[in-house]
Amino acid sequence: MTAALVGHCHCGAIRVSLEPGRPVAELAYRACQCGFCRRHGAATTSDPASFLHIEAAPGAVNHYRFGRRAADVLLCEECGVYVASMIQAEGGRLATLNVAGVALPGFEGRAPEPATYDDETDEARLARRRARWTPTVLVEAQPSI
């Protein structure tokens, strides 16, 4: 079993732990080219076979929504760092994680693959997220990891 990868935003108020469902070198690594991701310098990973645990201090998460407002964007209220985008699906929450924002180890030396989703329909976008994003639990409590 591959050990969990841990990281946090700059101030540490939001902490993440990714349990990889496959070798870390095989995890996707993408640079979405949308106006939000470009401005945040985001480089993300997601994987349906992995599990993501996000823990935030009470009040530490700024929940930002934009565009079609379908995803809950998690920003740190204190340091501004973009941590993850999350949706609520039938089986629970799914997310894509900003590897750069939490300095997640295991991606050093890799260049994120540019990705553009501008032309997607709402249905196609939801289907892509369901197929690719990571099962996720968000706990807003005092950090323990």
Next chain:
Amino acid sequence: MSGEPFTWRAGGCHCGGVRFEVALPEAVEAQTCNCSMCAKTGFIHIIVPQSRFRITKGAERLSEYSFNTRVAKHLFCAECGVKSFYRPRSNPDGWSVNARCLDTTEGLELRIEAFDGQNWEANAAGLAHLSKEPA
């Protein structure tokens, strides 16, 4: 440097709440940085003197974050989290603008170099001239 023509270029955060303008020549020195803060925000620095930067909208929407020596004033939009510009520790008399937040880089030659912010003390002096006002 004096007499070099500058063009005022606009930019801002994602939600549109914070807007700025910066006067830049056609060819601009810019820096990526590997320090803990810049790596997490993907900041690409364009450092300018005070007189070549102005906030045009949303100063009241800026959140300030500081750490370590607390000299740098990291500013980000309270709504969308984007860090469009800030007061850098290397150049507290000027501003560092995020090249990622310019509306367009058309007609702008960005000469991006990697700054080793993990060894900040050894390297920061090399940036000091970028925020000096012309004599």
